[in-house]
Amino acid sequence: MEFAEVIGGRRSIRLFRPWRPVEREKLQTVLEAMRLAPRLLGLDLIRIVVVHRERLSAEELGALKTPTTTSQLDMAPVLIVPFADLGALEGALDGASLRALAAAGALPRSLGWSDDFIETTVVPEVYRALADDEDRVALGRRTEDAQTVSRRLMVAATTALGLAQTHGLLCAFDQGLGAQLSAINFAAAKELLGYPDDWLPSSPIFLGYPAESAAAGGQRPREPFERDFFLGRYGVPFPRDLEVTRQLADEGVLQAPAPLPWRRAELRGVASMLGLPT
Ligand SMILES: Cc1cc2nc3c(=O)[nH]c(=O)nc-3n(C[C@H](O)[C@H](O)[C@H](O)COP(=O)(O)O)c2cc1C
Known part of the structure; x- marks a missing residue:
């Protein structure tokens, strides 16, 4: 399919x-796409349980x-459950994954990267700061003895999760x-899947073949483009060029807005086919 x-x-x-x-091959393809999502400074945080x-x-x-x-749970044949392994940062503090990135040619010397820079600057100033930041949030329920992680690591983890989810969805x-x-x-899910406490x-x-049409x-x-997107400074709307939106409509990026006139009938029809309340 075209992007x-x-x-x-x-x-x-x-x-x-x-x-x-x-x-099986489609499921694995989705997982492979999730694995290739961007990673903050080479940290492999994402874990998946299918x-x-x-x-x-x-x-x-x-x-x-x-x-x-x-009822999605009674219909979708597969659930891809993503986790961020917050313990993975400890394992990365030796800088090995960054050195591997540098060795792969991803981190150019022209931008200041070297094994020495990784060891003397990035690991202590970025990785360590991510791990040791005193601004901490509870992992799981906020109780007296709840395990805490740095807020910055939590932000990095939720970002990594969102990116992996996006790759998987698309x-x-x-x-x-x-x-x-x-x-x-x-x-x-914790009971059922038995994942570690620091995930x-x-x-x-939720993955499967749709019972509804592709247009769904x-x-x-969405909110109007100019209301949420700014140019240079908050409050200055990014001007939306209608010539561009016309081209995006031709390419299939912008499609007919919901609800299509027959949507209610479709929902009733699909519900009755699946034995769901109409
Ligand atoms: C983190 C996240 C959690 C979501 N959880 C639910 C959910 O519990 N139930 C649901 O019906 N949709 C859920 N959604 C889907 C959103 O409702 C959906 O993306 C939104 O309505 C926009 O519609 P679209 O994805 O078709 O563009 C979730 C989306 C995100 C990003």
Whole structure:
């Protein structure tokens, strides 16, 4: 699929064909895309647990539900659950992953990079500061004895998670699949998946073949461009060139806005096909 169509055609798909599994190679392709997401200073924080719905009991599926994630769990054949391993920073404090990046030619000497710079500047001033920053936030529930991590590491971790999720989502659509990020009950997930205490979980990618059409009712609403995007300084809207938006519409980045006139009928039809409330 063309990149423009992947960007423009991605929707949060909430209705899946429960009977159609995701091919092993497509699943791996999505995981490979997530692995290639940008990493803050070469830190490999991302961990993934893949869950196949058919291997969970009805009770386990029920326990994972939340107010905003309900029957998706009964439909999507695969959940890709992403984590940031906050303990990984300790292992990276020797600077080996940065030296590997430098050796791979990614960090040019012309920009100041060298093994010496990594050892004397980046590790102590950036990695160490990330680990030891006194501004700390609780990992998990805020209790007296809750484990804490530096706020900066938490920001880096949530950024890494978002980037991996984005790579995964876009790749899923490129593979002709449908996908959605959706919350799960993380207390139940901890029990079920048994991940370490210093892994920060985030919303899984629900993956499968859509039961709704590819348009899924049209492109979902966003705030006006000029309201949220600025040029040079907050308050100065970035001017949106209508010639550019016309071209983006031709390429499929900008698509017909939701709701398409037949969306309600589609939702009723799909719900009745899947035995869901209409
Ligand atoms: C971190 C994150 C968590 C989300 N969790 C849910 C969720 O629990 N339930 C849900 O229906 N959608 C969830 N979504 C999907 C958003 O509702 C969706 O992206 C938004 O409405 C825009 O629609 P679009 O993705 O189709 O463009 C989540 C999205 C993100 C980024």
